Amino acid sequence: MTRFTKIWIGLKFYAVTCLCIMSNHFDRGISCSVRTLMIKLLIVMLGFVLTANEVSAQRFEFPGRRKKEIVPFKMVKNLMIIKLMINGKGPFNFVLDTGVGLFLISDPKLIDSVEIKNLRSINITGFGDGEPLSAYVTPSIDVGFGSTNAKSLSAAILKKDIFELSNYVGMPVHGLIGYEFFNSFIVKINFTLSTLTIYRPETTYIARKGYRVPLMIEDRKPYLVSNIELTSGEKIAAKLILDTGAGHPISLETNGGVPFEVPKVNIAGNLGIGLTGPISGYISRVKSLSIGKYTLNNVIAAFPDYDDVGSKVYSVSRNGNMGITILKRFNVIFDYNESALYLKPGIILNEPFEHDMSGLELTSAGQKFDRMLVSRVEPGSSAAEAGLSKDDEILAINFKPVSEMSPSEIDNLFRSKSDRSFIIDVLPHGAKSNKEKERIILTLKRRI
Incomplete structure (x- = not known):
């Protein structure tokens, strides 16, 4: 069971304004992580450092007379991933998130690769025991999405990628974007086709049959x-x-x-x-x-x-x-203005709500994110009863190597049907070669 929580600190310091809990109890593949919790908290705390002028009136603009554009996105473990250009370089993968009020770059390597300047270094305390979290803020980077562009966008940049969203998603993820994007357009999201249609905000647009x-x-x-x-x-x-x-x-x-x-x-x-x-x-x-x-x-x-x-x-x-x-x-349309x-x-409107029935929390590993490690086993769950433990490596599910499966595909299997059984090839933690792999039966169990 993956646990994912979000807590935002509001405009009053330390005012926790939202908990976005996600646990694979709910639905593996719909999770937003404990990492995202801390990202949301960090974003607002960083927002205190930027002045009102630095965070106001920052919008994406269409070139010329163009009025709309259709751009694909990728849905991975229930996170919407879009591609952005930063200072003319990229593309880079960002989570599209209405819960984010400040543009955040979580991968510090982008500072050099896209030549980000005008950085101010700060330390953030309040994340529990340990050293303060170090980060940068900048009032001026250029961000492109499709043919649109936002100039002099304010951003927060982590000095160390402590959230490791890439390992959770199973692909490189460089940050999150929210308010600046949705406030710039009328945004139509087609979850069936995985496309975004963006319109100029002044467009007189009435959603047909919406x-x-x-x-x-x-x-x-x-x-x-x-x-x-x-x-x-x-x-x-x-x-x-x-x-x-x-x-x-x-x-x-x-x-x-x-x-x-x-x-x-x-x-x-x-x-x-x-x-x-x-x-x-x-x-x-x-x-x-x-x-x-x-x-x-x-x-x-x-x-x-x-x-x-x-x-x-x-x-x-x-x-x-x-x-x-x-x-x-x-299929939804956001019109902030x-x-x-x-x-x-959509076609899944009346499908039943299911939770994860395995009890496994998994994370991707390796340079290509093609390995799957157990990061947590829920006590009393099917995975615990099957003998799986933290740091075991999942090699194959029903004889299909996990390197040939997406994280979302694995998530969907583990919430598919109570009493469904899978043959799992496992390399126990500490094993020195694949010769020590074990084969177990994991039977899903609905608990709510």
């Missing part, structure tokens, strides 16, 4: 209201941050200043790492939730411990977070 949902843009992030029915029968109108970088369906943090009641059927555990330590809580389901006129049933939800998260929500009053596992059931989201049902 249902309009009001958005609230606060602190450079989008929010909406969703009607949710809990398993207790209680119905609430929940204000949720809408986050394309969050892999879960929803997390519910605070219900009018008090904790949400956790359903009786749940999985308890450590959901991730926050600013001050581990985030505990539960994974369960809600009876239903709405997004616009559409209702989704039996939705998997996170209930983080109130003392860890809900009690620390200060800067933006809200109840929780809605992630890409909801959004990708539609008109504070609107348009929805058109």
Whole structure:
């Protein structure tokens, strides 16, 4: 079970404004990581260093009279990856994430390769024990996407890639981009075709057959209201941050200043790492939730411990977070300038919500990211019962080498069907050659 959590510090220092928990309990392949949690936290803290002039009015522009463009993206483990040019060089892979309010470069090697200048060095404290985190900020880099360009964009740059998103995704990832992108265009996302259609923001564009949902843009992030029915029968109108970088369906943090009641059927555990330590809580389901006129049933939800998260929500009053596992059931259009989201049902709208049933947290390794290592085994899970341990290497699944499989393909297998069995070839940690590999049977088990 992969745990992935996001906590943002809001515009008031240390005001934790969102927990994006992702655990493979929810759905392997929809995860946004504990790494992304710390990235979100870091981005806002770095934002304090930039002046108002440095972060205002930074937009992408079309060349000439061009009004729209269609550009592909890649969906990998429920993260949207787009290609950007930086200072005329690249392309580089960036996560497209509405939960990010400041452009972040996580790969410090880009400083030299794209000749980034006007850097200010800072140290960030508050990440727990250990040395302060070192980073740079710059008010001036040029970023290109397709034919569009944003000049003198502010950015934060890590001095060390401590988040290792590349190992999680299984391909090079150089950073994250959010508000600057979505505030520059009307953005149409076709999850079926994995394409972005971007329009000039002044374009008079009404989504054909699309249902309009009001958005609230606060602190450079989008929010909406969703009607949710809990398993207790209680119905609430929940204000949720809408986050394309969050892999879960929803997390519910605070219900009018008090904790949400956790359903009786749940999985308890450590959901991730926050600013001050581990985030505990539960994974369960809600009876239903709405997004616009559409209702989704039996939705998997996170209930983080109130003392860890809900009690620390200060800067933006809200109840929780809605992630890409909801959004990708539609084709969507973001229009920040008109504070609107348009929805058109996709082919997977009514598919059931499933969680990971293996209990494995995996990470890619090797120069080509073609090796798969076990980074954690959930206690009591199918993987634990099968004898898998941390630092074991998965060599093959049903006789197919993992080097020939994508991380998303593996994720989808492990959430496919309860009681489904796989033959797993494993190289135990400490083994010196493939002659010591073992073959085990892993049988998936649904727990919520």
